Amino acid sequence: xxxxxxxxxxxxxxxxxxxxxxxxxxxxxxxxxxxxxxxxxxxxxxxxxxxxxxxxxxxxxxxxxxxxxxxxxxxxxxxxxxxxxxxxxxxxxxxxxxxxxxxxxxxxxxxxxxxxxxxxxxxxxxxxxxxxxxxxxxxxxxxxxxxxxxxxxxxxxxxxxxxxxxxxxxxxxxxxx
Amino acid sequence: xxxxxxxxxxxxxxxxxxxxxxxxxxxxxxxxxxxxxxxxxxxxxxxxxxxxxxxxxxxxxxxxxxxxxxxxxxxxxxxxxxxxxxxxxxxxxxxxxxxxxxxxxxxxxxxxxxxxxxxxxxxxxxxxxxxxxxxxxxxxxxxxxxxxxxxxxxxxxxxxxxxxxxxxxxxxxxxxxxxxxxxxxxxxxxxxxxxxxxxxxxxxxxxxxxxxxxxxxxxxxxxxxxxxxxxxxxxxxxxxxxxxxxxxxxxxxxxxxxxxxxxxxxxxxxxxxxxxxxxxxxxxxxxxxxxxxxxxxxxxxxxxxxxxxxxxxxxxxxxxxxxxxxxxxxxxxxxxxxxxxxxxxxxxxxxxxxxxxxxxxxxxxxxxxxxxxxxxxxxxxxxxxxxxxxxxxxxxxxxxxxxxxxxxxxxxxxxxxxxxxxxxxxxxxxxxxxxxxxxxxxxxxxxxxxxxxxxxxxxxxxxxxxxxxxxxxxxxxxxxxxxxxxxxxxxxxxxxxxxxxxxx
Ligand code: SF4
Numbered sequence: 249x250x251x252x253x254x255x256x257x258x259x260x261x262x263x264x265x266x267x268x269x270x271x272x273x274x275x276x277x278x279x280x281x282x283x284x285x286x287x288x289x290x291x292x293x294x295x296x297x298x299x300x301x302x303x304x305x306x307x308x309x310x311x312x313x314x315x316x317x318x319x320x321x322x323x324x325x326x327x328x329x330x331x332x333x334x335x336x337x338x339x340x341x342x343x344x345x346x347x348x349x350x351x352x353x354x355x356x357x358x359x360x361x362x363x364x365x366x367x368x369x370x371x372x373x374x375x376x377x378x379x380x381x382x383x384x385x386x387x388x389x390x391x392x393x394x395x396x397x398x399x400x401x402x403x404x405x406x407x408x409x410x411x412x413x414x415x416x417x418x419x420x421x422x423x424x425x
Numbered sequence: 426x427x428x429x430x431x432x433x434x435x436x437x438x439x440x441x442x443x444x445x446x447x448x449x450x451x452x453x454x455x456x457x458x459x460x461x462x463x464x465x466x467x468x469x470x471x472x473x474x475x476x477x478x479x480x481x482x483x484x485x486x487x488x489x490x491x492x493x494x495x496x497x498x499x500x501x502x503x504x505x506x507x508x509x510x511x512x513x514x515x516x517x518x519x520x521x522x523x524x525x526x527x528x529x530x531x532x533x534x535x536x537x538x539x540x541x542x543x544x545x546x547x548x549x550x551x552x553x554x555x556x557x558x559x560x561x562x563x564x565x566x567x568x569x570x571x572x573x574x575x576x577x578x579x580x581x582x583x584x585x586x587x588x589x590x591x592x593x594x595x596x597x598x599x600x601x602x603x604x605x606x607x608x609x610x611x612x613x614x615x616x617x618x619x620x621x622x623x624x625x626x627x628x629x630x631x632x633x634x635x636x637x638x639x640x641x642x643x644x645x646x647x648x649x650x651x652x653x654x655x656x657x658x659x660x661x662x663x664x665x666x667x668x669x670x671x672x673x674x675x676x677x678x679x680x681x682x683x684x685x686x687x688x689x690x691x692x693x694x695x696x697x698x699x700x701x702x703x704x705x706x707x708x709x710x711x712x713x714x715x716x717x718x719x720x721x722x723x724x725x726x727x728x729x730x731x732x733x734x735x736x737x738x739x740x741x742x743x744x745x746x747x748x749x750x751x752x753x754x755x756x757x758x759x760x761x762x763x764x765x766x767x768x769x770x771x772x773x774x775x776x777x778x779x780x781x782x783x784x785x786x787x788x789x790x791x792x793x794x795x796x797x798x799x800x801x802x803x804x805x806x807x808x809x810x811x812x813x814x815x816x817x818x819x820x821x822x823x824x825x826x827x828x829x830x831x832x833x834x835x836x837x838x839x840x841x842x843x844x845x846x847x848x849x850x851x852x853x854x855x856x857x858x859x860x861x862x863x864x865x866x867x868x869x870x871x872x873x874x875x876x877x878x879x880x881x882x883x884x885x886x887x888x889x890x891x892x893x894x895x896x897x898x899x900x901x902x903x904x905x906x907x908x909x910x911x912x913x914x915x916x917x918x919x920x921x922x923x924x925x926x927x928x929x
Binding site for chain 1: 543608
């Protein structure tokens, strides 16, 4: 163990360059910000993940965000254990009928102001599960969505780009108001 | 004659079912199969239904043979298998929810996947309108002095799939755990019906995100078996290459995550780096981190370039270099061993009774591995071992993973060295008749079963996908008993059953 700890002191950090904010995410974001006034949050965002019927692919990439390469806590993002602590609900899946109520309750449990980010192609409109008797077809069918991050699954970098976009806009809004 | 071939001989054999036989049997033979299962002479591989038939896939382990038996027109119900053989219980509850077929004398008549919230009932059978509103679900009772219940989920505290756990505890000790699943039921099998093979493989690859390669692999093997299509050798080898990369990535991630649940995040950090290297290399080489949609009916979607081969070789070298220190760290950290050794013990008889696949079975003495026993290509030309331990605790499941990482590294090396040249895709021929096919592929979690029936036009009439978790989830309930509540995450993670793959 000592050897490993020592090595990690001398090895350079395993990080990737900070990604630029993607255009698609920005456009959606502008619309989101228009919808309601946003208070300044400071450079930190607490995220509560909610799986509303995902295949688990999106969750794998969410997990990857915490590994030594992406280390999202350095951006001020952290995953929290309760919706009561959350600024953002990061929701995946086509929203199955069996999960709709749990999603709604989780949303209601999160304090205002809050944002909902729909993650993945399923989260937008049900993806390849759209039309099934068992899914509602996208996060916005149940709770209002502020931002959508596409992909199947979106890579950790894509998720990071989307979240950064969200944060930067919130801050800007905070400055003007 | 083996128990299985005896059963098959008694029935009427189905036309064009490949590569294993399927026979339509009478209720007496069906029940005798259930009794064989209960006696441990056969292993249950799957049980599924459609509007007018119920099917059961059986494995005769000593003979390495597989067959499907079917019961037709069970409109007024069919003899329950679970009545004799408990591993069939959840499957029969699901068959009733989905196809509306009634298992007679089923010991547990509660619905399983159907929470009363779908647009309709019996989506795979004679569809019926849904009832108004969900019925309340009655959990099993546990009575006694000082018992209390802890309900957990479906939304959990971490980044985990949704499911509900009902613990009954006496102080800190769990006396009963009851699972309730079905929250992520997406209706995949109903979406499959009427789809073409391309959409079919897409859906199959999204049944369980961490096993996207295994599912696509099993789906195309079943389809190709039905059609009778031989795939170019290079494609066959590339499929195995992806399957081993997927296994490697998942095992690395899980070894770290299990240690993290024992409050040892250093392992998670290091294993997370190795997992990420695998995913990044997969992305560079095959264009997708999870290698999703890379396996197609007839072959694979992307070829491996020389550069790709070199970066895979570099990846293998890096893991070879870094892994021993991590294994040593795991093995020599007393505080970690204190949490994993003796925790969540699964008895060997239970693992065998339930036909537990993957590391769950192999850590409890059941050495079944579809790659080893069925030797589907290219594994028939590769050399590898199937590690088996008998302790059945969290530690044993970690060690099976560690040894499987070694095996996968060796398999990847062999594949890269001997990858045949040639094309990677073959056209799908027109079949002009209904056909059935089946496959069993070893995913990282265990054997994934796909059974399908194609229409004359080559579309999908019915496709059934069975995740290894069906037989592992009930065992988790057993393994947790007598452990403290705080060790549940550790037990759960060491099983790492799929929710999405199970709920479908
Ligand atoms: S978007 Fe893709 S990866 Fe995410 S849950 Fe849906 S199918 Fe899975």
